[in-house]
Amino acid sequence: MDAPGGGSGGAAGGGAATRPRQVTAAAWFIVLGSGLLVIGAFETIAHLRSLETRASIEQVLADPPFSDSGIGLESVRAAMHAAAMVLGGCATATAILGYQLLRRDRTARIALTVLAVPLVVAGLVTDPFLTAMVAVAIAMLWVHPARDWFSG
Structure with a gap:
């Protein structure tokens, strides 16, 4: 495994072989954040049939944007289940x-x-917050110095 980049992280001489700190941090944040998202997806699926989830879904469906939409409780549960499976x-x-x-x-x-x-x-x-943070870590892979390190 390469050592995390020290020094200036520039492309001078042997600097191209040293992984920049930003790549190391982004990679580990992606790994750990994604692991937490997998746990969250399983937790969401496990609690879909709970009374608390039912009450919160019914409350959202009773509010004006969704009150006249005709969307039912089971439709929302099915959508949440599918989204959690995709997320997992x-x-x-x-x-x-x-x-x-x-x-x-x-x-x-x-x-x-x-x-x-x-x-x-x-x-x-x-x-949504943890998901956004993982997405930001992925975006960090396309900016300097990560871009230069992946380019070789």
Whole structure:
């Protein structure tokens, strides 16, 4: 495993082989954040049939934007279940790909970028803040010095 980048992180001489700190931090944040999102997705699925979830869904459906929409409780539960399943799958993939980033895998960086879209959309159901933070970590892979390190 490469040591995290020290010094200036510039592209001078042997600096290209040293992983920048930003890449190390982003990769580990993606791995850990995605792991927490997987746990959150399972928790969401486990609590879909609870009385607390039912009450909160019914309260949202009773408010003006949704009161006249004709959307029912079971429709919302099904949508939440599907979103949590998508989130769990995407978060599992991003955790694995986040680890691959530490090995300078360019394909992992591209796959993470593609997975960020469904991850963010599905993450609105469970933990929008953590999902956004993982997406920001993925975006950090495309700016200097990470971009230069992946370019070789």
